[in-house]
Amino acid sequence: MNTGMDKPLLIGRFAEKPLYYLPRSMPGLGFIAAGVIDRGTNVVQVRPTTLCPMNCAFCSVDAGPLSSRRHAEYFMDLEALLEAFNQVASVKTAMVEALIDTVGEGLTYPYIYSLIKSLKKHPRVKSVALETHGAPLSKQVINKLWEAGLDRVNLSLDTFNREKAKMLYGLESYDPARVAELAEYMVKETSIDLHVTPLWLPGLNDQDIEDVLNWALKIGAGKKWPPTTVQKFNVHRHGRNRLGVKQVSWSEFYKWLEKLERKIGARLRWDMNEWGMTYDRRIPILYRRGELVGAMIVAEGWLKGEFLGVTLHGEPRLITLIREKSVAAIGRKYIAKIVENKDGIYVGKIVGEA
Numbered sequence: 001m002n003t004g005m006d007k008p009l010l011i012g013r014f015a016e017k018p019l020y021y022l023p024r025s026m027p028g029l030g031f032i033a034a035g036v037i038d039r040g041t042n043v044v045q046v047r048p049t050t051l052c053p054m055n056c057a058f059c060s061v062d063a064g065p066l067s068s069r070r071h072a073e074y075f076m077d078l079e080a081l082l083e084a085f086n087q088v089a090s091v092k093t094a095m096v097e098a099l100i101d102t103v104g105e106g107l108t109y110p111y112i113y114s115l116i117k118s119l120k121k122h123p124r125v126k127s128v129a130l131e132t133h134g135a136p137l138s139k140q141v142i143n144k145l146w147e148a149g150l151d152r153v154n155l156s157l158d159t160f161n162r163e164k165a166k167m168l169y170g171l172e173s174y175d176p177a178r179v180a181e182l183a184e185y186m187v188k189e190t191s192i193d194l195h196v197t198p199l200w201l202p203g204l205n206d207q208d209i210e211d212v213l214n215w216a217l218k219i220g221a222g223k224k225w226p227p228t229t230v231q232k233f234n235v236h237r238h239g240r241n242r243l244g245v246k247q248v249s250w251s252e253f254y255k256w257l258e259k260l261e262r263k264i265g266a267r268l269r270w271d272m273n274e275w276g277m278t279y280d281r282r283i284p285i286l287y288r289r290g291e292l293v294g295a296m297i298v299a300e301g302w303l304k305g306e307f308l309g310v311t312l313h314g315e316p317r318l319i320t321l322i323r324e325k326s327v328a329a330i331g332r333k334y335i336a337k338i339v340e341n342k343d344g345i346y347v348g349k350i351v352g353e354a
């Protein structure tokens with residue numbers, strides 16, 4: 001490559017898919033799967049890794065070793081991630097929450113503690129939070145997260161039933177009782193807050209949701225933030241629904257939620273204010289839909305049929321490139337027509353060689 005940029009390093013394979021390290025000189029903006037995403041609020045998404053050890057039957061992002069739609073996995077260079085974060089955080093007028101949310105499991109990032117520490121030190125940051133299903137947690141991991149300055153864990157816990165958990169998560173070793181015990185340790189022995197976020201899978205875990213919520217309230221989740229949120233199951237275009245769960249409408253979901261609120265005697269819906277969340281300025285969208293841009297393919301793409309590219313004009317961005325018929329090659333330059341630019345996440349269709 002002659003772009004002054006190091007190319008992504010193929011550092012191994014994960015479940016037979018290439019695993020790339022995106023180096024320091026790569027942009028950390030523009031890609032849905034890794035880097036930083038600015039959705040125009042003071043909550044900035046930080047995605048250091050795509051890897052996940054679980055195989056949740058309902059996973060919206062088809063993560064884990066049994067993924068069928070993914071083509072490659074990535075993790076980002078720490079400095080590149082922090083630079084992208086700084087770029088986004090610097091335009092915000094309100095203080096920022098850095099939310100490590102990922103299309104995988106944030107705790108698989110080898111530099112997770114350094115990442116949290118650095119995010120926490122950023123002058124525009126008021127809080128750092130991490131979303132997890134909890135499999136990689138241990139007391140030692142929790143202590144290190146605390147030491148690094150983590151403010152909150154959003155814990156996705158959907159059942160206490162071990163057999164059901166095995167079926168839902170496709171991971172023999174996952175023990176919900178162990179995760180619950182660790183979460184309780186975190187609430188009681190550290191200053192990290194706990195926000196419990198079970199996913200309602202209608203007909204599969206109705207009673208489990210109630211049990212999880214009652215447990216979360218009992219152990220003192222929500223020291224500073226709301227204690228619980230029930231997530232609505234959605235069928236995603238690139239996700240999976242191995243158990244054929246029925247997707248309910250938003251109005252059915254809210255009706256069910258209201259009933260549940262009355263039953264357990266606690267609120268389950270929160271507004272942006274209660275989360276300290278506000279709409280805010282955002283970094284500029286660089287490319288319009290329909291615009292032609294030059295881009296170089298730097299690695300295989302995240303999903304089948306895709307390539308990962310870097311744009312060649314002005315400030316570089318990561319871009320997902322799609323070529324429908326013929327093959328495209330890593331290291332070659334192409335002209336792409338922008339088909340998606342929402343929240344500065346760019347997708348382009350290759351229309352010719354550059």
Ligand SMILES: C[S@@+](CC[C@H](N)C(=O)[O-])C[C@H]1O[C@@H](n2cnc3c(N)ncnc32)[C@H](O)[C@@H]1O
Nearest residue numbers: 058059060104105131132133156199232233234
């Ligand atoms: C994709 S996961 C990534 C973070 C982490 N691996 C986890 O599961 O917490 C983010 C959140 O999406 C939720 N989720 C997964 N599949 C979903 C689906 N089909 N509909 C709605 N939420 C989903 C998970 O329960 C989790 O809370």
Ligand code: SF4
Nearest residue numbers: 052054056059063133
């Ligand atoms: S829901 Fe989270 S833990 Fe489960 S497979 Fe998807 S990314 Fe992994």
